[in-house]
Amino acid sequence: MKSFILSLTGAFMTVAMLSMPALAQIDVQEVKTESGIEAWLVEEHSIPFTALELRFRGGTSLDRTGKRGEVNLMMATLEEGAADLDAQEFAKARDSLAADFSFDAYSDTVTISARFLTENRDEAVALLRTAIMEPRFDQSAIDRVRGQVLSIIDSDAKSPNDIASATLNAQAFGDHPYGSSANGTPESVAGLTSDDMFAARNRTLVKDQVFVAAVGDITPTELSALLDGLLSDLPQSGPEPAKRVEPKLHGGITVVPFESPQSVVMFGHSGIKRDDPDFVAAYIANEILGGRRESRLMHEVREKRGLTYGIGSYLVPFDHSEVVLGQFSSSNAVAAEAIDVVKEEWRKFVAEGITSEELEVAKTYLTGAYALRFDGNGPIASILVGMQMVGLDRDYILLRNALVEAVTLDDINRVVRDLYKPQDLTFVVVGQPEDLKSE
CATH class of the missing domain: 3.30.830.10 (Metalloenzyme, LuxS/M16 peptidase-like)
Incomplete structure (x- = not known):
C-alpha cells in the first residue's frame, strides 16, 4: 500500500510547476549538519518554494514477526494528530500554511516528503517535526486508518492483478518480507496497537539510515539548521536489516x-x-x-x-x-x-x-x-x-x-x-x- 495523506493548494501547485531548473543547471551541493546529518541540496531561488525529501532505509521489511503491516499502518497514521493537535487540527494547521506532507511505506524504505513556501518554512517544518517526533497514534485514528487498510486488503484479494503479484512474490521469496503484502493480513492488522505504532516508528525513523535531499529556495546554512532541528532527536540506529534472499523462480x-x-x-x-x-x-x-x-x-x-x-x-x-x-x-x-x-x-x-x-x-x-x-x-x-x-x-x-x-x-x-x-x-x-x- 502506498499510504499517503495529501493536502495540496492551488498556489502550491503553481509554484511546483514553475520551479523546473534545466538539467545542465542542476548543481548538487553536499551539506553536513552540526549533528552529522548529510544531505544533498540544489539551490533554486527563482521561486520561493522548497521540496524536502527524507528517505529511511529499512521500510516494511522491518515488520516484526506476527506484526506484518505495522510499518505501513504507522506511516499512514503518522500525521493523524501530533503533540496537542488531533487529526483534524493537524490537517487544518498544515493547510493554513499551504504546506504538503506525505508519508509513504515501501518494501525497503519509508519516505517523508514535504513541500512548503519560503514565507512559511519555519512554521511548516515545526509542524512536520511534531508529526515525526510527537505523533499521538490516538486509538480513534488507528482504528480509522486500520479500516482503510483492511478495505485495501479485501480489495486486493479480489483483484486478479494483485493476486498474480502476491502469488509470484510468495513463490520467489517465501517467508521473507518480500514474499507477502506490506499491508499485512486481516489478522495481523487487526492485532496492531498504539504501542506497536510507536515501536515501528522507533525502528524505522532512525538517523543512521536517513538520506536527505532538498531542492528550492534554501541555502546550505538554512538547510543545515532545518535538518538538525527536524531530525537530531531521532533514535541513532534501529534493528538489523532484513536478510538477503535469492528468488526461487526456476521455471x-x-x-x-x-x-x-x-x-x-x-x-x-x-x-x-x-x-x-x-x-x-x-x-x-x-x-x-x-x-x-x-x-x-x-x-x-x-x-x-x-x-x-x-x-x-x-x-x-x-x-x-x-x-x-x-x-x-x-x-x-x-x-x-x-x-x-x-x-x-x-x-x-x-x-x-x-x-x-x-x-x-x-x-x-x-x-x-x-x-x-x-x-x-x-x-x-x-x-x-x-x-x-x-x-x-x-x-x-x-x-x-x-x-x-x-x-x-x-x-x-x-x-x-x-x-x-x-x-x-x-x-x-x-x-x-x-x-x-x-x-
Missing part, C-alpha cells in the same frame, strides 16, 4: 482459477543488483525487450499477433534481492499462446542477441528522455535521494547519458546472455485460461 506455470473473461499473467526470474557494473547495459537491454511501446515483446505479442493490449518487462532491484519481471493480460482463449510467444522471445533474445540498430534506437530514446524526469523541485529531490541510496555520486546526473552511450554491442549482448534465463522464466496466470494448467 514453470502456476494457474490460479479466477472467474474472468481475461487472464492476468505475471512472469519473471532472478535479476541484477543496482550497483552491478553492468546495470546500465541491463537497463538498456530491458528497454529493448519489454520496456517501451516499440519493444520486442510489444511487437511480437501485441502488434504482430494481437494477443494483448499491452505487455512490458522491468528490472526490480530490491535492497536484499533482485528480479526481472513482466506482465500482460490476454483473453482466456489466447493466454497460452501469448505465454508461448513470450518464452520464444526470451529464448531468441539470448540466442540471437541485440542488433546494432536496436541498441542505437534505445540509446537515443533513453538519453533524450532522461531530462524529462527532472520536471520540478519534488521529482529532483526524489531522484537525488534515490541516487544517494544506491551509492551514486553527485555528478551522476551529468554523467548518466555518457554512461548509456558508452555501452557497446559486445557489452550488452554479454549482459543479455548472463542476465536472461529462458529456462527459469516462471509464470503465474490468474483467470480461466484455455488449454493451460499448472506445471
Whole structure:
C-alpha cells in the first residue's frame, strides 16, 4: 500500500510547476549538519518554494514477526494528530500554511516528503517535526486508518492483478518480507496497537539510515539548521536489516482459477543488483525487450499477433534481492499462446542477441528522455535521494547519458546472455485460461 495523506493548494501547485531548473543547471551541493546529518541540496531561488525529501532505509521489511503491516499502518497514521493537535487540527494547521506532507511505506524504505513556501518554512517544518517526533497514534485514528487498510486488503484479494503479484512474490521469496503484502493480513492488522505504532516508528525513523535531499529556495546554512532541528532527536540506529534472499523462480506455470473473461499473467526470474557494473547495459537491454511501446515483446505479442493490449518487462532491484519481471493480460482463449510467444522471445533474445540498430534506437530514446524526469523541485529531490541510496555520486546526473552511450554491442549482448534465463522464466496466470494448467 502506498499510504499517503495529501493536502495540496492551488498556489502550491503553481509554484511546483514553475520551479523546473534545466538539467545542465542542476548543481548538487553536499551539506553536513552540526549533528552529522548529510544531505544533498540544489539551490533554486527563482521561486520561493522548497521540496524536502527524507528517505529511511529499512521500510516494511522491518515488520516484526506476527506484526506484518505495522510499518505501513504507522506511516499512514503518522500525521493523524501530533503533540496537542488531533487529526483534524493537524490537517487544518498544515493547510493554513499551504504546506504538503506525505508519508509513504515501501518494501525497503519509508519516505517523508514535504513541500512548503519560503514565507512559511519555519512554521511548516515545526509542524512536520511534531508529526515525526510527537505523533499521538490516538486509538480513534488507528482504528480509522486500520479500516482503510483492511478495505485495501479485501480489495486486493479480489483483484486478479494483485493476486498474480502476491502469488509470484510468495513463490520467489517465501517467508521473507518480500514474499507477502506490506499491508499485512486481516489478522495481523487487526492485532496492531498504539504501542506497536510507536515501536515501528522507533525502528524505522532512525538517523543512521536517513538520506536527505532538498531542492528550492534554501541555502546550505538554512538547510543545515532545518535538518538538525527536524531530525537530531531521532533514535541513532534501529534493528538489523532484513536478510538477503535469492528468488526461487526456476521455471514453470502456476494457474490460479479466477472467474474472468481475461487472464492476468505475471512472469519473471532472478535479476541484477543496482550497483552491478553492468546495470546500465541491463537497463538498456530491458528497454529493448519489454520496456517501451516499440519493444520486442510489444511487437511480437501485441502488434504482430494481437494477443494483448499491452505487455512490458522491468528490472526490480530490491535492497536484499533482485528480479526481472513482466506482465500482460490476454483473453482466456489466447493466454497460452501469448505465454508461448513470450518464452520464444526470451529464448531468441539470448540466442540471437541485440542488433546494432536496436541498441542505437534505445540509446537515443533513453538519453533524450532522461531530462524529462527532472520536471520540478519534488521529482529532483526524489531522484537525488534515490541516487544517494544506491551509492551514486553527485555528478551522476551529468554523467548518466555518457554512461548509456558508452555501452557497446559486445557489452550488452554479454549482459543479455548472463542476465536472461529462458529456462527459469516462471509464470503465474490468474483467470480461466484455455488449454493451460499448472506445471
